[in-house]
Amino acid sequence: MLETVRDLLSWAFILGGGFFLIVGGIGLLRLPDFFARMHAAGIIDTIGTDLLLLGMMIQAGFSLVTLKLLLIVLFIMFTSPTAAHALAKAALHGGHKPQLATGGDDDRGAD
Amino acid sequence: MFIAAICAILVTMVLVLIRALLGPSVWNCILAINSFGTLTVLLIAAHGFLMERPEFLDIALVYALISYIGTIAVLKFFEYGDLGPAKRAPLDEESN
Numbered sequence: 001m002l003e004t005v006r007d008l009l010s011w012a013f014i015l016g017g018g019f020f021l022i023v024g025g026i027g028l029l030r031l032p033d034f035f036a037r038m039h040a041a042g043i044i045d046t047i048g049t050d051l052l053l054l055g056m057m058i059q060a061g062f063s064l065v066t067l068k069l070l071l072i073v074l075f076i077m078f079t080s081p082t083a084a085h086a087l088a089k090a091a092l093h094g095g096h097k098p099q100l101a102t103g104g105d106d107d108r109g110a111d
Numbered sequence: 112m113f114i115a116a117i118c119a120i121l122v123t124m125v126l127v128l129i130r131a132l133l134g135p136s137v138w139n140c141i142l143a144i145n146s147f148g149t150l151t152v153l154l155i156a157a158h159g160f161l162m163e164r165p166e167f168l169d170i171a172l173v174y175a176l177i178s179y180i181g182t183i184a185v186l187k188f189f190e191y192g193d194l195g196p197a198k199r200a201p202l203d204e205e206s207n
Binding site for chain 1: 115118126138142146156165171172176182183187189
């Protein structure tokens with residue numbers, strides 16, 4: 001009984017994590033602008049990673065493995081916003097302008 | 112269960128790699144490779160669970176550290192490497 005509940009919960013988290021990973025990948029490929037693509041990368045780094053690792057934690061139970069998974073989650077939680085901030089600052093500094101809404105239907109991104 | 116996770120991770124890796132190869136500017140490539148590093152951490156962890164060898168989690172943790180440091184190093188190079196010494200000197204004084 002407990003085993004079944006644990007497996008079901010784990011399946012739900014892992015399937016949700018995989019779904020959000022693929023959503024992030026498609027967004028990274030299809031969004032028109034560099035600064036829009038950063039949102040898709042954020043989906044991969046936050047909810048996809050966290051749901052997948054949470055599902056693995058439920059499978060592992062209380063052990064050292066769970067602690068290591070928690071460390072990975074914590075580390076990615078700290079480094080992903082830092083890297084995104086540095087990337088956006090570097091791109092702006094390097095002459096990248098965000099594509100703004102102009103009212104026209106020019107959907108060819110600034111890239 | 113972990114097979115499903117690995118399939119999702121691999122599909123996402125392919126999409127991200129297409130963006131890295133296609134990326135019209137260097138920032139797109141860096142963004143895609145940063146995501147690829149995160150996905151590699153997930154792949155190593157899922158593989159450890161699949162093979163029932165949880166020692167792989169240590170490797171995943173170290174890979175997360177190295178991937179972050181690599182991204183920051185490449186960003187710093189591309190942000191300041193092009194500007195030359197004339198504009199670098201005031202920036203350095205500012206940070207000191």
